[in-house]
Amino acid sequence: MEIFAHRGASGTRPENTMPAFRKAAELPIAGIEFDIHLTADGEPVVIHDETVDRTTDGTGWVKDMTFAEIRKLDAGSWFSAEYEGERIPSLREVLELFHGTAHRLNIELKSDVLPYPGMREKVIRLVREFGLEERVILSSFDHVTIREAKREAPEIETGVLFMEILADAPGYAASIGADALHSAIPYAVREPGIRAAATGSLIRVFTVNSREHAEWLRRSGARAIFTDYPEEMARLFSGD
Numbered sequence: 001m002e003i004f005a006h007r008g009a010s011g012t013r014p015e016n017t018m019p020a021f022r023k024a025a026e027l028p029i030a031g032i033e034f035d036i037h038l039t040a041d042g043e044p045v046v047i048h049d050e051t052v053d054r055t056t057d058g059t060g061w062v063k064d065m066t067f068a069e070i071r072k073l074d075a076g077s078w079f080s081a082e083y084e085g086e087r088i089p090s091l092r093e094v095l096e097l098f099h100g101t102a103h104r105l106n107i108e109l110k111s112d113v114l115p116y117p118g119m120r121e122k123v124i125r126l127v128r129e130f131g132l133e134e135r136v137i138l139s140s141f142d143h144v145t146i147r148e149a150k151r152e153a154p155e156i157e158t159g160v161l162f163m164e165i166l167a168d169a170p171g172y173a174a175s176i177g178a179d180a181l182h183s184a185i186p187y188a189v190r191e192p193g194i195r196a197a198a199t200g201s202l203i204r205v206f207t208v209n210s211r212e213h214a215e216w217l218r219r220s221g222a223r224a225i226f227t228d229y230p231e232e233m234a235r236l237f238s239g240d
């Protein structure tokens with residue numbers, strides 16, 4: 001079972017911040033996962049929500065703030081006083097950190113409600129600039145984004161994100177050019193998911209924080225899990 005640190009080591013550090021990524025970079029795990037939005041002046045930044053309200057001391061939409069404004073926010077205190085003053089990272093900063101490791105990097109292109117014109121192209125450009133094409137996986141709940149990413153950068157792996165128990169996820173993934181199925185837990189432990197894994201589909205599952213779920217998934221044939229507790233899960237699967 002491969003372990004991906006979900007938003008970095010987000011169970012023990014503020015999600016999507018450099019401390020969460022530095023912790024993940026030290027661990028013997030397959031990779032990390034993180035989320036991208038675009039600032040008003042076109043900088044890809046690493047944050048889960050489309051507003052800064054939940055994970056910083058500010059308020060407002062990422063799309064309406066410049067990178068300089070975003071960088072003034074405290075992205076650590078909401079989690080613990082120990083992380084006061086941590087900043088929202090740029091994508092460039094995270095790629096710089098992992099440039100020297102062997103981890104896979106799952107970049108989730110967020111598109112909760114409004115689209116971010118040009119974000120996909122910018123992310124692909126940066127991945128190529130760092131020469132990380134073979135280690136990056138681009139994923140999104142916006143499946144048009146996945147289809148276009150595969151057209152623009154066929155050398156970069158793509159994962160289609162979904163919550164539903166799809167009857168034919170491999171067929172659907174093939175129709176949009178996705179290389180992997182990134183599913184919620186129920187699909188992966190039920191008949192369509194078990195059949196898909198048995199016939200060679202690559203299934204990565206979110207978000208898996210319990211030992212029981214992780215063990216069901218191993219038996220069901222999933223290849224990888226996204227977890228907030230990568231250290232504990234790495235220990236659980238260390239014999240694999």
Ligand code: G3P
Nearest residue numbers: 033035108139182206226
């Ligand atoms: O990429 C898997 C998972 O991160 C998708 O859900 O909401 O945690 O971004 P979310």
Ligand code: CA
Nearest residue numbers: 033034035108
């Ligand atoms: Ca995500």
